[in-house]
Amino acid sequence: MKISAPTALEPDSVQLDRAANDASDHQCPGKSAGRPRAADKQARLDSLLQTAACLFLEKGYSKVSLEMIAREAHVAVRTIYVKFGGKAGLLNAVIAEGRARFFAGMSSMDTDTRPMEEVLADFGLRFLGLVSAPAFVKLHRMVIAEAHTTPELAITFNQAGPQQTREQLSRFFARPEIKAQLRTQVPHEALAVHLINCLLGDQLSRVLFAADTPPTAEENQRRVAQGLDLFLNGVRGPARD
Known part of the structure; x- marks a missing residue:
């Protein structure tokens, strides 16, 4: 793909x-x-x-x-x-x-009629672009450093960022025509988390310890391709005649 x-x-x-x-x-x-x-x-x-x-x-x-x-x-x-x-x-x-600007120009995942693989690839590139942006890395480090002493920071970050992403994906996987392509026993909320994990890999370690050099577009494309391949091969339902 x-x-x-x-x-x-x-x-x-x-x-x-x-x-x-x-x-x-x-x-x-x-x-x-x-x-x-x-x-x-x-x-x-x-x-x-x-x-x-x-x-x-x-x-x-x-x-x-x-x-x-x-x-x-x-x-x-x-x-x-x-x-x-x-x-x-x-x-x-x-x-x-900031999140809205990264996803600007992408059709709503609630109504996008493209094939599932294309929608997820589009999402994946934008998502990895967002989480690897220097500003997001600084924000993530700030949240981790201050979350214990300033709980409202962690709560706000989760509600405005990760929670929105999980809900966006959960709604997509709950769409009847998308759900029909996937394993029926896996809740759509679990599918959202699994996709994020497949795309991110060890992103948290890179955020905390790696040099402040964002990945190139080509590197993000490879990561998305690998992550989607891993995700789809694990959750796609059996082929239908």
């Missing part, structure tokens, strides 16, 4: 990745003080999310206050509370925005 990388995985296509580059230079972009009042609301929201992402990745979640974010982004603290409910809600929005 030939796997082609989706065009949505350009280096600058993800909010978190842009923020990681900014953080490495210790420059967090805030809204210009001279910005016109009539500026586009979405642009201001993007600026706030990028500023928050930059500060979280540069300083760590527990060391960043809403006052610090508000000052850098040139917004009122009350605005952050109204829009996001607090710091955890703001982080949730940052992660969700």
Whole structure:
């Protein structure tokens, strides 16, 4: 099965990745003080999310206050509370925005009519692009380092990231025409977890211990092909006449 990388995985296509580059230079972009009042609301929201992402990745979640974010982004603290409910809600929005950008351009897995193998290959490349992005690696390390002392960080990360991925895949495997192609005794929730494991392999070890060099597109394509082959050979149902 030939796997082609989706065009949505350009280096600058993800909010978190842009923020990681900014953080490495210790420059967090805030809204210009001279910005016109009539500026586009979405642009201001993007600026706030990028500023928050930059500060979280540069300083760590527990060391960043809403006052610090508000000052850098040139917004009122009350605005952050109204829009996001607090710091955890703001982080949730940052992660969700980054995740959405990686999957932008991909048809919804709830309704995509392509063959199962093509849909999973498309998903796999985008998923590996996301989890191997430098910003995601920094985020993952931050969550592991601070989860014990800041439980809301781990909860928010799981809800905005891994949980969304598992639910996305579970819905796909629960579709009647997809379910009919797979072993009937395996719950679709277990299929989602198994696919993720086949794609990731020892990704956690690489996140924690390997050098900060993301895999190339060709390396991700090979990993997806190998992971899907392992997954499909284990879960595909018996051939029907």
